[in-house]
Amino acid sequence: MDLSIVIVNYNSWSVLSNCLESVLSLKSILNIEVIVVDNQSTKNMMASYELKYPTVKWLRNSGNNGFANGCNLGAANAVGDNLFFLNPDTKLNSGVLEHFIKIYDKENIGILSCLQTNNNGTFHKYNLLFPNSLRVFGILRSFERFFKKKQLTQHFKETATRSYPDWISGSAIFISKQNFELIDKWNEDYWMYFEDVDLCKKIQENNLPCVVTKEVSLFHLHGGASRVNPKTKAITKSEVIKSRHVYISNYFSANSQKWLHPLLMTNNLLSVGILSLLSFPLFFLKKLQVNRYKFLELCNYYASALKNKTWLSNRSTNFKFSK
Template identity: 40%
Template structure:
């Protein structure tokens, strides 16, 4: 068994992936051993074999479809030989020092179910570190404003700049480091999510198992953000719809009873109202791409609610193909 397996899920993000793999291939560490596995979610664009030839030291797995991020992560983890798993986005660039610090932090703190680090963009600007689990008090604008007002001092104390390690509720799936034992304890990634919120879900399950989600600030990883989810209007509409769908999935998984009913009902009503108005604007100003995309989002959302009603599940129809 080696120390670390790096798992990268790719879907048509070859340009970003090339830079990511070049950085990993350049690492010649004497401090830890690692392997890299790329799971391609059936990009089917002729580039898979090219990359296998270009990066011979990296293992490539071709998935049997665009099965979603969670499925891709689990596929890579099943093939992993490492005692620890680092799930990376293809649009990240990680160096030896960052990987080493993530590994040491996880090794020295076995209650840290997930470790992540500071992420910066191409301009060295930090991404958001303060993240809270979705709930009724954070779901809608007025509720969020009240919650921020009442918790401001606590949040400032918990995330003060002098702390090297802070503990957000959840960490973005672009950089998730965990031991294989923690991965197995929580049964890996939840494949009921096709795209988005699977990172919130996995962190929630770590917390439910009395673990912690830790973010270390003494190192950073470049995250360029974007890629295959923004190829064209229809693809953009699809991914934006999946954000909405995954909210329903999350609350079905992590709420119950009356609370679940109230949240799902309010979410459905507000989304339908908002997307109906935006779709009308999209029809009136169809020549503006940013507005036109709302027509497709509205259509996708209606089809989803019809599917949820007929199948009796909030799970994304795209995900149900792989979770039955």
């Protein structure tokens, strides 16, 4: 088997249908299997989808165990020589898979992806850098990109057919099964977000590059798989913050952690707390209301972190196993 496509789903049935149609309609010379891992969606639609797409291998997860856990479950049941982890809110274009297979071994690539377009026809940002002590703060990250614009432009040449970012978005990640096993799969410390940064960190620690090829592209409805209502938005946005703490714990020095964790905690509670308070007088601004749920999520998270002495989200499977 040339390739196993692994898709993790949680209540993303409408966009998943579009994704599967795009994959199954491909006229490819490759021997491909499609695996969908459902993280116990609350919408009971899996049975009807199994009937609608009988050639797809459907797996029921034991719970909503997060993206990394779902990917690992799919990979454990895959028989392909290569793995392609794909978001359900994507649509695959013809020629992408063949191009990946053609260049992956030839160019000694660790993790491979391609350009991703959105509804406006523009590309998602792909020149991504690993977090450091400055980049974990959004405003400082923006300052760095401004002051190092010339240097970054030279490194990420727009005219080149390949880009070599530090890390690649988990929405579309191609990796050989051999390399996937080499880096010991996805890290389930993360429930959602930063698991892709971690995966790329491990691959580069093994002297293999992360590559974005600009010769092919796919469509990605960014956020279409996770941000469907205010409460869901609050959970996903707060998980970004939690996973940032986890990444710091996994890769930053002990001295850096001593000041980064409390500084991040103070910054997050103050900024989200202020926006939460503003949502009451400015009730007509619907986007602000997300911050109320987000603030409660963060308060519960930080209380748990202090009590349990771990920065893992309580949604993480590794948090559950550590209890």
